[in-house]
Amino acid sequence: MPATSQPYPRRRRAYRILTAGAALATVGALGAAIPADAHDSGHGHHGKPRPSRYQDVQLLSFNDLHGNLEPPAGSSGRVTELQADGTTKTIDAGGVEYLATHLREARKGNAYSVTAAGGDMVGASPLISGLFHDEPTIEALNKLDLDVTSVGNHEFDEGAKELARLQNGGCHPTAGCYTDKKFKGADFPYLAANVLDEKTNKPILKPYYVWKKKDVKIGFIGVTLEDTPGVVSAEGVKGLKFKDEVETINKYAKELQKQGVKSIVALIHEGGLPASGSYNYNCDASGAGSGVSGPIVDIAKNISPSVDALVTGHTHAAYVCTVPDPAGNPRMVTSAASFGRLYTDTTLTYDRRTGDIARTSVKSANHVVTRTVPKAADMTSLIGRWNTLAAPIGNRAIGYISADVPSTGTESPMGDLIADAQLAYGRTLDAETDLALMNPGGVRAGLTYATTGAEGDGVVTYAEGFTVQPFANTVNLQNFTGAQLIQVLKEQVSGSNASAPKILQPSGNLAYTLDLTKTGADRVVTDSIKLNGVAIDPAATYRVATNSFLAGGGDGFTTLGLGTGDLVGTDDLTALEQYMTANSSASSPLAPPTPNRITIVQ
Structure with missing residues (x-):
């Protein structure tokens, strides 16, 4: 494919900025x-200024x-x-x-x-x-x-x-x-x-x-x-x-x-x-x-x-x-x-x-990019126009929280909440669903208690939920042996994830120890893995809820691409909305999950 060396047409405009504050x-x-005089223009034979040898270009x-x-x-x-x-x-x-x-x-x-x-x-x-x-x-x-x-x-x-x-x-x-x-x-x-x-x-x-x-x-x-x-x-x-x-x-x-x-x-x-x-x-x-x-x-x-x-x-x-x-x-x-x-x-x-x-x-x-400078008026107008179109959908309340639900940490409250929501939704499709796992990269943000909008503190809107889960992945159910489930947990810290672990966010009924003093797959302590307080049986079959990205083996979890008995449900944001609606109200908001499902040894 030939490449062009011609610039795209630009639409440069002149702007007047009141102030931009001090840049940190x-x-x-x-x-x-470069020689000290390298930027001096000098003059040609006819007295016309000539460009200096060196030109600073701002990138x-x-x-x-x-x-x-x-x-x-x-x-x-x-x-x-x-x-x-x-x-x-x-x-x-x-x-x-x-x-x-x-x-x-x-x-x-x-x-x-x-x-x-x-x-x-x-x-x-x-x-x-x-x-x-x-x-x-x-x-x-x-x-x-x-x-x-x-x-x-x-x-x-x-x-x-x-x-x-x-x-x-x-x-x-x-x-x-x-x-x-x-x-x-x-x-x-x-x-x-x-x-x-x-x-x-x-x-x-x-x-x-x-x-x-x-x-x-x-x-x-x-x-x-x-x-x-x-x-x-x-x-x-x-x-x-x-x-x-x-x-x-x-x-x-x-x-x-x-x-x-x-x-x-x-x-x-x-x-x-x-x-x-x-x-x-x-x-x-x-x-x-x-x-x-x-x-x-x-x-x-x-x-x-x-x-x-x-x-x-x-x-x-x-x-x-x-x-x-x-x-x-x-x-x-x-x-x-x-x-x-x-x-x-x-x-x-x-x-x-x-x-x-x-x-x-x-x-x-x-x-x-500090927020102490004047807002660009054309961007304010742009945001206003699109927000007007989005408002009927985005402003709808889908739940209530009692405090911030952060998305940071090896195990995050937001990741745990999503996993709990997917387990609950999975059980509406198949009552035999055993657990849920959520990839950390799919948790795009947390939920913030304080609001700058009109909905009030603690209210979770559809727009906020969309920011957390914007991919429109489906919630999928698959069957795995206990041995495969153990392998999935080990793939968090081995293979393509060995140098940059991707720690899956577990539903509340799964617990295990992650020993960071060890290396590779050994960081997942096998005999610590328990579901509902019972050790995983390598020969047993478990029904697992994940999003469609993980169900396809994404993020290096190749074993998750080997499941059987596939059942595809609704999108993951709908699952979160249903969980928030069923488990919170204005008078009884949902408390952030305590991220204690994974015991970390450092």
Whole structure:
């Protein structure tokens, strides 16, 4: 599939911003090796100013927005900031009305500014976006003047055809048009260099994009993680192949160089695990790459030195690090957390003589999208329009809680609540249902007791439930032997989950010990696994409720894909709603489950 080097038509606008407040950031730099007078213009033979050799290009980036147009609630809407005395404080952050203001303020005074994203702009979105198949988020990104983004795994939640619609526009094939105007699609390119059509063996979308400003040009290559089929439903990736990230980026870096594009940025929807939970920690305190681990480190170390910077995502983490390239030279690798809480401001110094980035001068910082700045009026209007359409559905009360139900922790109260709901629902389908298991990645948020809306404290609305479970997975029942059930629990900490465990959230009648002092599958203590206080019998048969993603073997739980006696029920959000309605009321709200089903030894 030929790639274009022509910029997408932009709709840049002039904005007047009252104030943006002080940006809180940490700066990573690769040194300074550019002559002091390198930016002086000088004059040609006829007295006309000539461009300096070096031109600073501002790269603004963010990742994993997941359709969070409104400020995220609870811990999902906060960042942790490291203070000078070593203490930390939390800051409320996020919301596209504030993100727009911050980005527009950051662009001021930067004639050469490009905005890029690292994937998962949509998918697992709150109701205001998800209810409308994420058209509102694409509209918001257009208004943000996003220039380019890679695809992420969540861009495939509804399959390649729906992703193509988000790119190209048109009404949804079953839901139709939501307004009297036809959906125009994204006016920025989605890049999918390593996502191939199985029939044509070509990328399903453009593999790269070249941003141009006068005589400056920078190429962007976009990829998602190779393991996307392991974290997306089988239907979402049907007919697609996902290739190695490094091989793909190196292939297209060579192609760009042949076209004369020497400055290259990789947009990679794969990430790392930072050494600190504070967005502004010093990632390189103990040397290049010392403050981050995980898949992105090996990827960064093997991508061609011709690539000048990496914008990453997927792990929802915040870091600004340098990681050595194959030639041993430091290269900037960044990630801006998630949900629009941070953005990254990177300065790329372009060398007009070579057409490349002067890597020694690259500097970068993560900035908080604070909520103390004025809201962008056009985003407020956008949110208002879509909320008006969503209100009849979203404002309906589905239950009551007595306190926050968090979604954080190895075992979370929210995960336990969902598992309990699925067990209860499973028993309405088949009274012999024994237990339920919920994947942690499917728990997208917790429930917050305090409300900013009109419904009142403790009321759980359909919109809040949708934010927790936005995937529309079905609740499936399957039969497993006790030996298979034990194997499922061991797969939480072995195989593809060995280095990054995925701890299933159990229904209240399942208990076991997780010994983190051990390694691999041994971390699950077999003789501690009990159902209703009785040890699991390897030869017995158990009826297990999971969502359809897990029932297909997702998240590395291959044994869950081997069940028998399949019975498919309603969607998981309906199961949660039914449970909340049956077990809570205004006078008797539901208390958050105590996360004590898994005994953790550390």
